[in-house]
Amino acid sequence: MGHSSSLLRDALAGAHLKSELESEEFWGKSLGKNAKAHGVRLQYVKDYESVPLNKDVIFYETMSGARMGDNPYGIFEYLREHPEHGDFLHVWSVDTRAQVPPEYKDAPNVVFVRRNTRSYTYFLASAGYVICNANLPAFYIRRDGQKYLNTWHGVPYKSLGRNTPKARFGSPNGNSTFTKATHILTPGQFTSEKIVSAYSMKGVSNATIAEIGYPRVDRTLNADDERKARIRETLGLEPDEEAASRHHPTVLYAPTWRSENDKDVVDTEQLLDDLRAMTGPGIQLLYRGHHRMDRVIKDASVGDQLDDIIIPPHEISSNDLLAVVDVLITDFSSIFFDFLPTGKPIIHYLYDLDSYASTRGINLGEEELPGTVAKTRTELVEAINSVASDLNKHEPGHDYASDPLQGDRYASGREQFCPHDDGHASKRAVEFLLDDSQEGVCSRHLLDTLPTAVFWAAQLPSGPRAANFLESLLKSAASPAEQTVLVVERRAPLDKDFVKQIKAFGDDISTYSYDAEPPVIRPEEEVTYNKFATQYYMDFAATRARLARSSALKRIFAREYRRRLDDAKFDRVFLAADLTNEELALAYFAAKGLVTTANRWQAPSIQGTQELMPAGRAVEFALPHGSRRRKFVARTYRSLRKRLKGGSA
Structure with missing residues (x-):
């Protein structure tokens, strides 16, 4: 890649590229097959620790580099069109299959970096701003002073993270990516609440959420x-x-x-028969499948089998398509939320509603959906004919945004799910990220004044001591005086009944799961690390003393803690028995104050706690023992003790 802008030259100063070969390898040589490869992770750590942060660089990634698009693209476009916000080098992450739009190939302030190359790790580590619509690689460590905006990629119609039917503790990648974000934008309260719950942010994340609308929807609403x-x-x-x-x-x-x-599938016969049924003499029918469907059946191959439908090229974004669409038919896709602000008709074709809801999980019942619901092919055809007839009753140019065709429920849905999508979300997003501006914006800070207690479970081998640990966890969750957080390896062998009881507490226990993997160790750190990791009979006090004596050891685990939990800190830390030396070292960085074993948990004292609690939680703390909450907790606790210890309640 040949780039000549002064912005790029300045941005590359920290890479110290001394030859043409080094430059070629910087841009093009893969460091490993994927983001888990040791070469990729090690190079990122080196860049993280050595490359200066550059406030003139913005790093963008959508869907793991699959394309330029979505909300990050909306922000990118706005910044390019409004230079008064600053002169930036825009760096886009792309995977090996992504196509670079020709209009940007020679743009002096836009560059593209292939995932898992040195250019990728370098710019991800050095960019002053990172903007992503999904999950960043697990190796990512946010730099001090680096702002990271997560825009997500849709309103959560489907269940997410810990709230999906088969989830135990949730998504390690989702937990990690949201915990590292300093800024999160959503289209409204519905989305904010769903992602906070799904990705266990309560008591963990320090991010600010701004409910400002989706920048990508600007492209639909502002199309001339x-x-x-x-x-x-x-x-x-x-x-x-x-x-x-x-x-x-x-x-x-x-x-x-x-x-x-866990394997993507498409019922090809169902799809083709549905499309045949939708075609008619009065319809111009377009078809676009989800990008994950494209791995199984490509849109073009559908078009090859059906002559009467139009397959839009992928160079036309979905939001551009929506600008020329009169009727949207979808199922459980959040694309309908992007279409809602137009006021035009929506048909929800839910032929597999019951099976989809039970296996994937959905957050909305059919009675809550704005538009028309069809469950059979016959109902679908009737719905298409009905809305087409209704459209024909209105004059061309009718303002559906002000007067939705499908009435009050449609208007209510728009107010509930996307009240801020007015064509100016990109401007608000830029001001939110660059200037921390929240003027005229509904925003929330995820850390309230409630004290936090983290239970450091790690892999938690089963046994009596694990049972005692979990009993203390549940007692903490029952206390309205603190927010409880469980840090647990996602494959930890917890009993199903325990998992069920943890899930019953809902967001009162933030289940922060992660994938167990050794920290990245630089070659000069290996002796220090190995000596510590193999030391026998280490408890927390001994671990703390070792960290105090060794700056190298402290640097290793400070870096690894930040990779896992960013800058999260907890008022009290309760440790499981038999933690590894590595987990004890990480727990050291979690604590604001008390660190002890879980069997020593006691409810926080009332004195001084009520001043810290929000009013609602303070009142709840004072509820009598006969309250519904107290009865539930007492019943749960007695059942737990009886099952685990074989005694009587």
């Missing part, structure tokens, strides 16, 4: 007549005025993906 005409021409659609005069609405079918046993 020229852009719409260009899209329609590319797709081979009738010009807008001609389609309106002939009453030929443009209909987009955009289903989401399905999976069986």
Whole structure:
């Protein structure tokens, strides 16, 4: 890659590229097969510790580098069009399959870095700003002073993280990526609450959430007549005025993906038969599958089998498509939330509602969906004909945004799910990230004044001491005087009944799961690390003393703690028995104050706690023992003791 801008030259100063060969390897040589490869992780640590932070660089990643798009792209476009916010080098992460749009190949302030190359680790470590719509690699460690904005990629219609039916403790990748974020944007309260719960942010994350709308929706709402005409021409659609005069609405079918046993699947026969049923003489039908469906059946191959549908090229983003669509048909995809602000008709085709809800989990019942619900192919065809007829009753140019065709429930849905999508979300997002501006924005800080207690379980081998640890955990969760956090390896062999009881407490226990993997050790650190890791009979006091004596050892585990939990700190830390030396060292960095074993847990004293508690929790603390909450906790605790110890309650 040849780039010549002064911004790029300045940004590359810390890479110390001394030859053309080094430069070629910097941009193009893979450090490993994937983000878990040792070469990738080690190079990132080296860059993290040695490369200066550059406030003139913004690093973007969408869907693990699959494409330029989504909310980060909306922010990128806005910054490019509004230079008053600053002169930035825009660095885009791309994987080996991603296509670089030709208009940006020679742009002097836009560069592309292939994942798992040195250029990728270098810019991820050195960028002053990181913007991502999904999960960053697990090796990512946020630098002091580095701002990281997570935009996520949709309103959570489907269950996420710990709230999916089969989840034990949730998603390690999701937990990690949101905990490291300094800034999170959402379209509204519904999304904020779902992701806070799904990714166990209560008591852990220091991020600020701003409910400002989705930048990607700006592209749909702000599309001018020229852009719409260009899209329609590319797709081979009738010009807008001609389609309106002939009453030929443009209909987009955009289903989401399905999976069986963690493998993506597509019922090809169902899909093709549904598309055949949707086609009609008065319809201009478009089809776009979810990008995960494309791995199983490509959109183009669907078009090869059906002559009457239009397959949009992937260069046209979904939000550009929505700008020319009159009717959206989808299923459990959050694309319908992006379409809601237009006020145009939505049909939810939920032919497998019961099975999907039980296996994947959904957050909305059919009665809550704005638009029309169809559960059979016959109902689907009837719904298409009905909304097409209703559209034809209105004059071309009717303002559906102000007067939705599908009535009050549609309008209520828009207010509930995307109240801030007004075409100006990108501007608010930029001001939120660059200036920490929350003016006129509904924002929330995830750390309230409630004290936090973390139970450091790690892999928690089963046995009596593990049972005692979990009993203390549940007693802490029952106390309204503190927010309880469980730090646990996602494969820890916890009894199913314990897991069920932990889940019953909901967000009163933030289950922070992670994947067990050894910390990245630089070659000069290996002797120090190995000597510590193999030392016998280490308890917390001995571990703390060793860290105090060795700056090298302290640096290793401070770095690893930040990789796992960023800057999270807890008022009290309760340790499981038989923790490894490494876990004891990490727990050292978690503590604001008390560190002790879990069997010594006691409820925080009332004195001084009520001043710290929000009013609602302080009142709850004073509830009599006969309250519903106290009865539930007492019953749970007695059942637990009886089952584990074989005694009587």
